[in-house]
Amino acid sequence: MENFTPLSSLLGGALIGLAASILLLCNGRVAGISGILGGALHPVPGDTLWRLMFLLGLAGAGAVGALLRPEAFIADPKRPILIIALAGFLVGYGTRLGNGCTSGHGVCGVSRLSPRSLFATATFIVTGALTVFVIKHVFGGAP
Amino acid sequence: MKRALSAFFAGAMFAVGLILSGMTKPGKVIGFLDLAGRWDPSLALVMGGAVLVYAVLSRLFLRRPTPLFELEFHLPSRRDIDRRLVIGAAIFGVGWGLGGYCPGPGLASLMAGRLPVVFVAAMILGMLAERWVGTQVRT
Numbered sequence: 184m185e186n187f188t189p190l191s192s193l194l195g196g197a198l199i200g201l202a203a204s205i206l207l208l209c210n211g212r213v214a215g216i217s218g219i220l221g222g223a224l225h226p227v228p229g230d231t232l233w234r235l236m237f238l239l240g241l242a243g244a245g246a247v248g249a250l251l252r253p254e255a256f257i258a259d260p261k262r263p264i265l266i267i268a269l270a271g272f273l274v275g276y277g278t279r280l281g282n283g284c285t286s287g288h289g290v291c292g293v294s295r296l297s298p299r300s301l302f303a304t305a306t307f308i309v310t311g312a313l314t315v316f317v318i319k320h321v322f323g324g325a326p
Numbered sequence: 327m328k329r330a331l332s333a334f335f336a337g338a339m340f341a342v343g344l345i346l347s348g349m350t351k352p353g354k355v356i357g358f359l360d361l362a363g364r365w366d367p368s369l370a371l372v373m374g375g376a377v378l379v380y381a382v383l384s385r386l387f388l389r390r391p392t393p394l395f396e397l398e399f400h401l402p403s404r405r406d407i408d409r410r411l412v413i414g415a416a417i418f419g420v421g422w423g424l425g426g427y428c429p430g431p432g433l434a435s436l437m438a439g440r441l442p443v444v445f446v447a448a449m450i451l452g453m454l455a456e457r458w459v460g461t462q463v464r465t
Contacts, residue, residue, distance in 0.1 A: 186357055188348055192368040195347020196375025202339035203376070204383035209332035211393030211400055214340065216429040221453050233333040238433060240337025245434030248345040255345050256438035259353045262425060264444055270425025271432070271445040273417050275452025278429060281414020282402070285428040286340075288415070289373055292402070294381040302407050307419030308359070314423030315359040 203291055206237065215287020216241070217278035277307075329395040341434040347372040350435050352426025359423050421452075 203214035210233055212219075223234040249256050262270070278284040281303055283292060288307075292300020348354040348368055357366030393399055422428050427435070427445050435442035 186366045188368050189371055192347045192371040193375040195343045196372035197379045198343030199340055200376035200379030202336045203380050206336040207384050208387040209394045210329055211396040233329050236330040236333040237337035240334040241341045242433050242436050244338035244341035246437035249438035256350050256435050258441050267425050267441050267444050268448040270421045271448025272452040273421025275449035276456045277414045277418030279453045279456040281411050286430055290376040290380055294377045298405050299407055299411055303411055303415035306415035310416045310419030311359045311423035312361050314420045315356055316362055320362055
């Protein structure tokens with residue numbers, strides 16, 4: 184528990200919830216990142232600009248953050264590039280097949296007590312934990 | 327114009343939340359998933375904080391007949407738990423545990439190094455592959 188950061192994590196989480204609420208109030212949309220990106224990959228007139236602007240804000244503010252606070256982006260443990268590529272592919276494939284990720288299911292769907300989202304969130308936390316268990320405790324890789 | 331600006335603002339604020347909460351550090355995410363090791367419960371508080379704020383504000387905002395800059399709310403309405411959902415979430419979890427990135431932090435980290443760029447490129451490829459497989463199965 185030595186890495187536990189309760190205050191900044193709670194505050195950061197509240198800010199994520201506030202951002203998702205603003206998107207709902209202004210644009211009437213669910214802030215599911217995989218859904219927003221997935222929809223932008225197959226543009227439909229009238230339904231694309233807001234997606235691109237949201238993604239631009241996300242990546243843009245992230246870029247500013249990376250300049251100001253590079254320590255907040257430290258990629259440790261360092262995974263081999265092929266593992267990261269495999270991870271990315273599985274995340275992209277799985278979130279589209281399952282219609283959501285940590286934000287769409289984990290935050291917005293869980294808030295609405297959607298049975299689909301509650302089930303999906305429990306599922307990806309369990310398979311994520313199993314994956315970390317296998318890497319760390321079976322193969323003995325970096326934690 | 328308003329729609330574009332509000333979406334941009336929401337995206338930027340979302341990124342600040344991710345950075346502040348530690349989600350842009352893959353090790354932090356993996357620490358949360360490492361139940362059998364040195365468990366770091368921080369991520370539970372990230373989700374808890376986000377769910378708490380969104381649960382209250384979204385209920386308040388959904389009392390309005392329409393959003394501010396759109397004609398209607400676009401909300402998911404399905405409630406059935408089907409195979410696609412379960413298999414998709416399971417596959418996503420494996421990728422999440424492998425890399426420590428989910429889609430939001432991956433995108434927010436794009437300018438922070440080579441690994442997130444590879445992650446996001448592969449993620450887009452995975453999304454396109456899912457779409458392609460879907461069209462093959464249906465035809």
